[in-house]
Each structure stands twice: as structure tokens, then as C-alpha cells.
Amino acid sequence: MAMDQRIDGYPTHEYEGYPLRPGKPLPFGASIVPGGINFSIYSSAATSCTLVLFNKREKAPFVEIPFFEEFRIGDVFAMTVFGLNWEEIEYGYRMDGPFDPEQGHRFDKTKILMDPYARVIGGREVWGVVPDWNDPYQHRARLVLDDFDWEHDKPLETPTEDLVIYEMHVRSFTAHESSGVSKRARGTFAGIIDKIPYLQALGVNCVELLPVYEFDEFENSRINQQTGETLYNYWGYSTLGFFAPKAGFAATGKFNMQVDEFKNLVKQLHAAGIEVMLDVVFNHTAEGNERGPYISFRGLDNKIYYMLTPEGYYFNFSGTGNTLNCNNPIVRGMVLDCLRYWAAEYHIDGFRFDLASILGRAPNGAPLSNPPLLEQLAYDPILAHCKLVAEAWDAGGLYQVGSFPAYNRWAEWNGKYRDGVRKFVKGEPGMVGDIAQRIQGSPDLYASRGPTASINFITAHDGFTLIDLVSYNDKHNEANGENGGDGANDNNSWNCGWEGQTEDAGINALRRQQVKNFAALMMVSQGIPMILMGDEVGRTQYGNNNTYCHDNELNWFDWRQTETDADLLRFFQRIVAFRRAHPILRNRYFLSHRDYLGLGAPDISFHGTQPGSPDWSDGSRTLAFMLNGDYARGGSLRDDYIYVAMNMHWDTVGFTPPELPDGLRWHVTANTGVPSPHDIWDPGSEPVLSDRSVLLGGRSVVILVGR
């Protein structure tokens, strides 16, 4: 049956020459239907609603169509407008209703509001182009067909225990001219495609993208008085619309092709075996507090979308002015719709939730023991194979590492892994017991959840880069224009003897050795390792541990470092390959310390300088452990024996590894105390350990394989 034979393909109403029909309330948002466009928008407290239609990029609307009374079902205004060209228009809404902040209402019909379900948002189509602030409608809802040709692609569903995550910012990755990416594609989704071979050579199989939902890089932008540079909302942790990709991250944004460009990136990454995880920010919006702008939610239904104090002010658990009311049933539905959309339409493999503890708070801010939103996401059929990762804390003091409501589904950024390994490698005493837990995937935190609940990381976008972690004792954030007061103070960093860059060869060598120690420990730990973009080549932010506002070399990947710092890159490539070659390092369940299958040695055993004698004393800075490869994946796979000795003391220490079964010999895979290229060996080329023991220089890690 042809579409024009449908009765609802014909108008029943008219307004100023525009043919209309009562719309369908679902799906929310604007949908292309036979002959027209269906507009559906929710508000529980608005008294009336008007659809405002613009020709693309024009300041003044060409028509404003009020929703007739019979176009409202429940709290949803729904209308089909015929004869519109979906590609040429932008749309918004005016909502009339009470302005009564004490009751939570802030309606203002003079404002044009963006649809929260907008799948394309205009107004910031090309990165960094100064917007026209006189435009009364800054962020402009548009339509898209969502009919990308995926061919045979689907989400990869890589087993979680096999992931090696690379946390990166879309623009930072290829914005630098040294990227070799064509000028038009620098800093874009398309630019990343050019660098897929680099990611493959590094060995990562999942990229975690800093926010890609549409945001305004000009939000709170300002000029740095010292340098004259513009400071931006560069990282983008401030969402305008949860359904729209950032147009300014697309080389084709000016043609409104960002949806297809981003989907093509996902498709090409999948073809290379690399999953895509999105860093999603559902804890707040770009509307700020009561002094912030009307963009969307505030004017549509303030009381529903935001957590409000009894006096009608905004709770600020996010540290950014407002808090999205995630456990309100309406908002919950929107979050679910959003994630389903990205999983189904964009083939996204996983989500990392920024300040996720907020998602477990009740509308009055109290932490819930059984938060409906987290439970719903954990059991959703469309998200069933998506990775769900929580940043298990918020800016309101809730810290849930180890206790995030997980429903056997959620993993966490393991902040205790980061802190413990930093202190241990720095040489603090009293860390050996903690490190034993971290190496095993933190069974002390995730006893019932398994090591795949633990995302193991040393560095992330928040905080120092890895080379800065070993080059600075203190943060140096003056460039952020906040008098250096922003950013974290508890960095657990050590500068190796000099604050900042130095020509001292001894200090520089020690720093590189410490970087390799971190990389080695992360790759031999059970759990899911995550590398911060550029750490593999020693990317520096010159001691700045909060570079949220810089569109420059402080954030950009300088690709010349792949040559100048080739020794680090080489070490990272090989240590990642080592992890991926050895399933005994990637177990789904915690190791038991027992030889429960009678395979000759326990799955894991801890040792000291002598076999079987780990030094758990408070002053200890040494630890070794051995993995029996025959216990890989619970004994279902055969792997080599692996022995790791860690000496975080400044003096040289000799370690004697346990004896291997007859016929097997220890081979040296890595020794971070030895200069490149003898710091790590390719499989098959490792030298046999000639003595019974191995000497570890101060602050070094040795990895042996027994085969």
C-alpha cells in the first residue's frame, strides 16, 4: 500500500496556510512522516505551546504555529505539519506557563526552546567560529533521516576482559598539523579514521571518546589576559542536546552531515576491531544555575528536568550549577531513549557515565539504595551487550568506588587503582598490600562482581598526563585563568628531583622508567586497562592538570612525538601486545590462590625476593607474583607462566623467581630498568634468564615468561 493511501497522510487543520493534523505523541521529537513532519514535545506544567519554524540559519521564524487544544494528549503536544522540507528548516518551541521559581517553574514564552530530542543541532556547525550572539535561538533543532548504510556492521561485543581502552578527545587527536591529516579533516571524526592504523599498532581495541554530544565550545569562553588566547569549553562536559553529535567535530558539519560522518567513523573503527565507548554527561546540562540561559529544559519543564532545593534553587551535585533530575520517571525515560538511540542507530559499544553517582540520587538529592535509572539501564534489552562504566563519584561528596549499584552489569573507573599504583610507584611505604589487591583486579572492592568491574587507569583527562605525573609535584594551572586554583590537589605525583622540564639526563631517564613501570603494572593487572591519549609518547601538559579550556598544544597530540619518543611508544606497543597475547592476564573471575585443578602451582601466588616469601611489612616496597598460565580463563586455556617482580625501592634488589616445572625455562620479557630497546622483547626473541635470580635496579619492574 502506498503511503499516500494512508488516511493520516492528509491534513485536517490549517493555520496561516500551513496544513496540519493532530500529531502522534510517540516518538518524542520531530519525525519525518508521509507528507510532513510530526512534532511531539512534553511539558507537565505548560499552559500552551507554539511551534516556531525557521528557514535554516535565519534569525526570524517564517511561521509560529500554536498547538490546537485537540493536539495535546496528556502532557504531550503533538502535531503534524505538512509540506515542510525537512532539510531546509530548523524548529523550536515557545512554552507558556507560570514563572514561579519557588514552585520550580520558570516558564518564559519570550524564549525559543530547543527540543531535547533534537538529533541534529545547528548554530555551532564549524568548530571555533564565533557565533552571532544576537540570534535569539542559538542552538537550533534540525531533522535527520538516520538511514546510514551500515552494510554488515554491528557492535563488536568484545568480551569485557579483553578490552584495552584508549581515552581520547576527538579534536585533540588530530588537530595538530603534525597529524598529517588533510587540513579540512583535522580534529574531526573523519580525521580519526586516518589514524586507525596507529591505534591498531598501539594495540588498543576500544576508544573512549570524551563528550561528542553537541556542546557549545563558546560556553563561558573568555580571553586569557596573559596570553590573549581564547579559553573554550573545550572538553565539552556540558551537554546541549543528548541525541545530537557535535557538528564542530565533523569535517562535514557545515553540510549537516555529522550524523553520517560519525557513523562512518564507528563503522571504520569496528572494521579494524576497535570498539567505541562514549563518555556521556547526564549529570547536568549547559543551562547552568538560575542565572544561566534558557536553552531547552529550563523553559520546557524546569521542575521535572532539574533537582531543585525546597526554595526552588538548583542543587549543584555536578559542580557546574545544576543537576539533571535523573531519577524522575520522565527524565529516566529520556536517558533511556537516548542511550538506546546511540546503541541502535550509531552502533555504540559502551558508555562511560560522567559523575555517575548523580544517577543514583533521588530528586531531593539523597542517594538511593536501588536507583531505578541504574537498574533500568542494567536490564535494558537494547543495551544488553553495551558496556556500562560509571565514574562512581560526584561533586556532591558521594564516593562509590566499590559500592556503586552495579546489578552485575556496571563497571567502574577504579579511582583506588589509580591512587594506589601512583603511591606505590612513587615509592611510598605501606602500599604492598594495597597493590596486591589492585594487581588482582581489586577483589577487595569487587568481590561479587569480578575483575571486569574494574577499569584500571593511572591517568585520565582529569589530572596529570603520565609524563607530567613523574615531572611535577604540584599542578601548574595558571593558563586556565583561574589563578591556578582549579584542578585536583591530591595527585600523588613525584617529579623525580626537579619540577618540570629539565636537561638532566639522569632525571629524564628515571622519568621514562617510571612511565614504563606504570604501563607495565597496568598491563599485568587483572581488570580493564585504560590508556590516556598520548601517554604512550609522553604527551605533556606542562604540569597543567585541568586543561578543560585549551584548544592548543596543551591538549593536542603532537605526532612528532611518535618519533622523538619512539622508545616509549615502542614499550607501550609491546606491553599492550603482551597483555593481549596472554589470557592469564585477562580473567573474568578472580584468581583463587589455590591449585584447584592440580596443575602444579596455584593460579596466582605472591612472592618476595625469595619464592613464597612476600614482604608485607609496612616498610616494604617490593613484591612479586606468579601466574600459572594453565589457569587462564579458569583453566580452560593454556598459557605460559608469568612472573612479575616489582621493586619500587630506590636500591637494587635481587629477586629469585619460583622454580618452573621440568622442561620450562624463564625468559625475560621486560625489564624497565634497562634502556630501550632492551627494556622489552618481542615474543620469541626474549633472552633466557641465565641465573637463578634476576637483579632489579631501583624503581623497576621485571616481567618473565616461563615456557
Next chain:
Amino acid sequence: MNVNVTQESNYTLLQASGDVDGATAPTLQEAVLDAAEPGCRLLLDMSEVTYMSSAGLRIMLLLYRQITAGKGKAILVGLSEDLQDTMSATGFLKFFTLADDIAGGVIALDAS
């Protein structure tokens, strides 16, 4: 936007000129889909196209799907660098064989 359709002895030539945007794309789409019948041999000459919006780009994707379904052949002729960049960034340039001019397009039709 104008579109001319010429039936040559062993191929069909479609020549578009001007802006292909949301308003003019339906005309081009109709001409392209009419020509993209099973077993067709098509040259789509875009060398005189000054601007192409996403609606125009979608026409080429439709053409690709029609050609694939109907086992026909189509060559795109004279794509501007801009257009090639956009098609490349969105991943569908590789669906097509390109030619610089009509003569090259005819050779490509025979070769493909």
C-alpha cells in the same frame, strides 16, 4: 539546478548543473532513479554542480543501492574536491567508481 538526460548507444548520460539542495534535489532524484533501472549503464556528470547539500548526497547513496540491487553500473564524473571530501568523510566515496570526464567515464563503464 538543471538536469539533462541523454540516451547514448550504450550508456545513459545524466548531467546536473547548479545547486543541488533540499529544494532542487527531488528533481535530480527522480531523473537518477528513473535511469537506474536493472542492468543500466549510467554516467552521472556532476562537473557543473556548484553546491550539493546532504539531500543531494543522499541521491548518490540511493543510486548506489539501486545499482547494487539491479546489477547495473554507474560512474560518477567530475566530482569537485569538496564533494569528494564530504563523500569520503561520510564513508560512501568508496562505493563508487569516479572519472574525471565523460570519455574517462565511458572507459570506466567498460572496465568495471
